[in-house]
Amino acid sequence: MSELNLTDVAKTYGNVDVLKNINLDIERGELIVFVGPSGCGKSTLLRMIAGLEKITGGTLEIEGQVMNDVPPAQRGIAMVFQSYALYPHMTVRENMAFALKIAKMPSDEVDAAVDRAARILQLEPFLDRLPKALSGGQRQRVAIGRAIVRDPKVYLFDEPLSNLDAALRVATRIEIARLKEAMPDSTMVYVTHDQVEAMTLATRIVVLANKGIAQVGTPLELYETPDNEFVAQFIGSPAMNLLPGVITQTGERTVVKLDGGGTAVTSIPTDAADERKQVNIGVRPEDFHPVESNPIMEGIVDFTEALGEVTLLYFAAKDGEDATIAKLPGVQKNMRGQTVAVSADPGKVHLFHQGLSMRK
Amino acid sequence: MRFWFRRVNWPRNKGPTMPGFLKEFFNRNGIGMGAAILGLVLFWTIGLIILPQLSMLDFSFRPNLPPPEIGGPKDVYTLENYKYLIYGPEGGSQSYNAVDLRVFFRTLLAAVCVTVFNLILCYPIAYYLGQSKGNHIRIFAIMLIIPYWINEILRAFALRIIFGETGVLNTLFVGLGIWDTPFDFIRNDIALYAGLGYAYILLMIFPMYNVIESLDKNQIEAARDLGAPWWRIHWRVVIPYAKPGISSGCTMVFMLSAGALAAPQILGGPSSLWFTQLIYQQFNDNNDWPQGAAYAIVLLVTCILFVLAMMRLFKVNMGDIGK
Numbered sequence: 276m277s278e279l280n281l282t283d284v285a286k287t288y289g290n291v292d293v294l295k296n297i298n299l300d301i302e303r304g305e306l307i308v309f310v311g312p313s314g315c316g317k318s319t320l321l322r323m324i325a326g327l328e329k330i331t332g333g334t335l336e337i338e339g340q341v342m343n344d345v346p347p348a349q350r351g352i353a354m355v356f357q358s359y360a361l362y363p364h365m366t367v368r369e370n371m372a373f374a375l376k377i378a379k380m381p382s383d384e385v386d387a388a389v390d391r392a393a394r395i396l397q398l399e400p401f402l403d404r405l406p407k408a409l410s411g412g413q414r415q416r417v418a419i420g421r422a423i424v425r426d427p428k429v430y431l432f433d434e435p436l437s438n439l440d441a442a443l444r445v446a447t448r449i450e451i452a453r454l455k456e457a458m459p460d461s462t463m464v465y466v467t468h469d470q471v472e473a474m475t476l477a478t479r480i481v482v483l484a485n486k487g488i489a490q491v492g493t494p495l496e497l498y499e500t501p502d503n504e505f506v507a508q509f510i511g512s513p514a515m516n517l518l519p520g521v522i523t524q525t526g527e528r529t530v531v532k533l534d535g536g537g538t539a540v541t542s543i544p545t546d547a548a549d550e551r552k553q554v555n556i557g558v559r560p561e562d563f564h565p566v567e568s569n570p571i572m573e574g575i576v577d578f579t580e581a582l583g584e585v586t587l588l589y590f591a592a593k594d595g596e597d598a599t600i601a602k603l604p605g606v607q608k609n610m611r612g613q614t615v616a617v618s619a620d621p622g623k624v625h626l627f628h629q630g631l632s633m634r635k
Numbered sequence: 636m637r638f639w640f641r642r643v644n645w646p647r648n649k650g651p652t653m654p655g656f657l658k659e660f661f662n663r664n665g666i667g668m669g670a671a672i673l674g675l676v677l678f679w680t681i682g683l684i685i686l687p688q689l690s691m692l693d694f695s696f697r698p699n700l701p702p703p704e705i706g707g708p709k710d711v712y713t714l715e716n717y718k719y720l721i722y723g724p725e726g727g728s729q730s731y732n733a734v735d736l737r738v739f740f741r742t743l744l745a746a747v748c749v750t751v752f753n754l755i756l757c758y759p760i761a762y763y764l765g766q767s768k769g770n771h772i773r774i775f776a777i778m779l780i781i782p783y784w785i786n787e788i789l790r791a792f793a794l795r796i797i798f799g800e801t802g803v804l805n806t807l808f809v810g811l812g813i814w815d816t817p818f819d820f821i822r823n824d825i826a827l828y829a830g831l832g833y834a835y836i837l838l839m840i841f842p843m844y845n846v847i848e849s850l851d852k853n854q855i856e857a858a859r860d861l862g863a864p865w866w867r868i869h870w871r872v873v874i875p876y877a878k879p880g881i882s883s884g885c886t887m888v889f890m891l892s893a894g895a896l897a898a899p900q901i902l903g904g905p906s907s908l909w910f911t912q913l914i915y916q917q918f919n920d921n922n923d924w925p926q927g928a929a930y931a932i933v934l935l936v937t938c939i940l941f942v943l944a945m946m947r948l949f950k951v952n953m954g955d956i957g958k
Contacts, residue, residue, distance in 0.1 A: 327856050348862030360857035364875040373871075374861035421861070 278303040278338060278462045279324070279429055285332030286319055293319055295486050297333065301429075306455050306463040308473040310509070311483035318433055320483065321466045325354045325431050337428060348374075353422035354431040357438060359414045361406040361421075367393075368402040371420045392423040395457065412443045419454070432465040436472060452476055470510060474498075482506050504630045507557050513587065513600045515625070516563075517555045518572060525550050528621060529633075535592045537571045541624035543634050554633070557625035560587065560602035563617040570616035571624075572599055579610050590615055695929035716929030735913060735930075742910035743937065745824075746893035749831045753888050754881065756832065757839040761880070762873065764840070765847030766855075779837060791830055791901040798826035798902070822904040830902040831892050838891065839884040846880030847873065879955035886942050893938050910934055 279301035286294040294316045301307050309317040322328035324335060326347035335342045342350050353374075361370050368389055375385045393399045396416040406414055415435060422430055435451070436444045452475065455463060467473055473480050474494040482489040482497065482505070489509075490502040501507035501515075508514040518539070524530035525545040531554060532538055539556045558571065574590035578598070581587075586607040589598040601617050626633040661669040696712045704710065720739070723732035764772055782790070797803045798820035805817040820826045850873065858868045874881070899909030914934070917927030946953075 322856075325860060327859065347860045352860075354857065354860045356853040356857055358851050358853045360851060360853035362854065362872060362875070373858075373863075377862045377864075377867065421857075425861075 277301060278305075279464070280336040280339075281324075281333065282336070283333035284320075284323065284330060284335060286316065286323060286328070287331045292486055294323075294483075295332070297488060299481065299488065299491065301462060301464065303462055304460050305478040306465060306476055308477035308480045309464065309466045309483055310468065310470060310473045310480060311489075312509070313468060315483040316486065317466045317468075317483045321354075321431050321433055321464060324350075324429070324464060325352055326350050327354075348377075351428035352431055353425045353427035353429075354433065355415075355418045355422050355435050357434040359406075359418040359438070361414055361417055363406055366403050366405055367398060367409070367417050367420075370406065370417055371424050373421065374425050388424040388426075389420075392420040395423065395454070396420050410443075411439050412447055415439065415447055416450075419451075428462065430461055430463040432463065434466055434468070436467070436469070448472055448475060470512065474510075480510075482509060484509070500632070500634055501557075501625065502632050504555065504557070504627050507625060507627070507632075511559055513560050513602070515557045515559050516572075516599045517557050517627070518599070519553070519555050522549050522552050522554055529626060531556050531626070533571065535572060535574075535596075537573060538569060539571045539619075539624050540621045541626050542621040543624075543626045545626075545633060549628075549633070552628055555627045557627060558619045558623065560600040561585075562619045562623035563601035563603075564619065565603070566616055566618040568616075569618065571618045573614065573616040574599065576610045576613050576615055579607070581606060586610070588615060691928045692932060694925045695932045697925045699923045699925045716926050717933065719926060720930060720933060738908045738913055739910050739934070739937075741907070742893060742934075743941065745828070745831075745909075746889050746938075749828055749835075749892040750885050750889040752828060753832050753835060753839045754885060757836060757884070758843060758881075761840045761843035761877075762847055762869075765844045765850065766852065779840065783837060787834065787897045788901070790834070791898050794826055794830045794833070794902060795821075798829065819904075821902065822906070824904055824907055826902040827899060827904070827907070830898040831895055834895065834898055835888040835891055838887040842883040842887070843877055843880040846877045850876050878949070878951060882946060882949065882951040882955060885945075889942065890938055893934065 277300040279299075281297050281299040284294065284297040284299075285292070297320065299307075309320060311317045319328055323330050326342070326345065330343050337350055337352070347354075362373070365373070371389045371392060372385045375388060380388075389402070390399075393402055396419060398413070398416055398420055401409060401413060401417075406417065409417065415438075418435070432451075436447055439447055455461075455476070465472075465476060477494055479491055479493055480497055481491050484505050490497060490506045492500075494510075497506055497510045501510065504517060508517070518533050518535060518537075520531040520533035520535075520539065522529055522545060523532045525547050527542075527544050529541050529543055529545040529549070530538060531541070533556070539558075541556065556571075563571075572590075572592065574592040576588050576590045578589040579586060580589075583606065585602050585604055588601045588603060588607070588610055590601070591598050601615070660673070663669075664672060695716055696714070697710060698713055698715060700707070700709055720732055720735055723729055723735075764775060785793075795802065799805070800817045800819065800821075802820075804820065805814070808814045809817055820829075854872055854876070855868055858872050863871065894911055895909065896911045896915060899907075899912055903909060903912075910930070911934070914927050914930045917923045917930060921927075945951075
């Protein structure tokens with residue numbers, strides 16, 4: 276049975292649609308990550324699940340029960356806020372015990388729950404301190420602890436790492452991944468704009484765009500078989516190159532004559548009816564490799580970025596065209612001003628017609 | 636008031652840091668500007684606040700003498716004026732100055748009531764202003780501020796029009812048949828409390844609004860998420876956070892109510908004197924400046940001690956008040 280079930284969920288503010296037709300089933304034990312560009316409604320969707328934002332259409336079910344109008348505390352969820360939302364005048368212990376005291380749990384049980392959570396999160400030495408005496412990472416752990424003590428069905432994380440500095444973010448990300456492994460039955464929904472967090476933590480990623488779900492899938496599914504150009508370009512960095520062209524040959528393999536002059540072969544099969552269709556091929560920068568002949572794309576390098584492990588080449592066939600990016604391994608010196616010709620394996624060439632993948 | 640609180644940078648630990656703080660102050664502002672600012676602040680605090688108060692303090696310990704005898708042999712320090720407040724005139728019929736003492740304590744009690752009443756009234760307003768967003772908040776704030784352009788006397792008399800025996804409220808309620816005879820708001824001090832409360836609403840709202848505005852909305856949402864009912868959110872989350880603003884507002888309202896003159900004069904019932912009115916009578920009608928100064932000093936010191944005691948009771952620091 277699915278833990279969390281969204282059916283045709285919608286959100287409108289006045290006449291403005293923020294989200295519509297959200298359909299999603301989340302299984303027990305999954306860690307679902309919502310990603311999307313800022314303003315796509317990912318936090319709003321999370322807050323609707325939490326009960327902090329009214330659901331204006333559709334139904335939300337948790338363990339089969341409709342939760343649309345149930346107050347937050349009775350949904351069996353616990354939310355971890357971006358700003359931690361710890362209470363500055365309460366000690367770590369009081370912060371963590373807050374919900375249990377409200378629920379009138381006997382104090383020995385409260386202590387036991389807080390101690391258990393503190394042990395999991397290694398917060399035992401800090402239980403009697405105030406939040407202001409803790410580091411950002413420790414505060415984050417207290418915020419998570421406040422959720423753990425309630426033993427919720429679903430954990431909701433709203434960009435929990437975005438207030439941490441880069442080094443701490445990586446460490447805390449790994450802690451969250453470990454925490455998830457230690458609690459295999461708990462379901463988590465996690466909002467982030469950081470695709471590395473999404474790729475590393477998620478059981479499945481939900482990409483939100485244009486008021487709806489662009490694609491749901493495991494991290495590698497989204498990377499390897501994006502359903503549409505948006506997801507193709509959103510997942511992966513730098514973004515996938517899209518090159519326009521026309522299908523000239525169909526069948527097991529499809530050949531696309533590109534507007535830039537090159538020819539691309541993809542292992543995505545097409546029907547005879549697809550011939551002459553205007554398409555975009557998509558190639559990730561890391562899938563390009565230099566070739567002597569039959570390039571997909573040829574151009575003059577006008578900018579490079581040497582990252583050590585890889586070198587990014589920005590090149591264009593003609594001046595003024597959008598740069599195409601290739602990511603070549605290792606250090607590539609003196610490439611600026613040179614002409615490069617690149618191609619990619621047919622298995623790595625994506626094919627989009629009217630924004631949607633032609634993969635069946 | 637607030638300007639002064641901000642400008643004066645209380646040295647946290649005295650001694651060796653003082654020159655460093657002064658040096659930094661001059662470095663930042665330049666010698667000329669720095670000296671001008673410092674000079675003005677010192678002139679203000681010392682020349683306009685401390686020295687006049689000291690001379691009042693001096694007055695309060697001297698006998699009330701006709702001008703020729705001032706500086707003469709009879710002009711010696713005495714506790715007479717303070718004794719008067721407690722024991723009344725020498726050879727009086729009562730062993731204590733019951734009339735003045737009763738006025739004194741009633742004034743303090745009434746000021747406490749006005750403060751509590753204002754706090755209860757203003758907290759929801761400050762919370763609403765602090766937690767909502769949008770242009771209507773600015774309009775709301777302007778609507779709160781504009782009445783203060785009208786001078787205090789006019790405002791007080793306007794309240795008389797509302798609360799008077801033939802005033803708006805009595806006409807309305809008697810007309811509706813809710814009351815048979817006009818209710819005497821003035822004699823029952825309701826007009827006075829309303830007038831004092833109204834006079835200091837802003838001083839209560841704005842310090843609280845300042846603090847509540849900076850409260851992270853997530854803290855309230857987290858409390859909802861954690862299952863707290865609304866009253867508990869306020870009791871356990873908002874009020875503790877707003878404590879500096881609440882104490883700052885309460886202190887100001889209490890001090891100013893206890894020291895108010897116009898509102899008690901105009902809105903007070905005939906039987907209820909405010910202690911400031913006694914002070915005024917001493918200065919003005921009796922022409923007894925030393926006695927008036929002694930009464931004023933007693934009021935000031937008692938108010939300060941009371942506020943300090945309250946601050947200790949509610950665990951508020953002096954630093955919080957300046958926030």
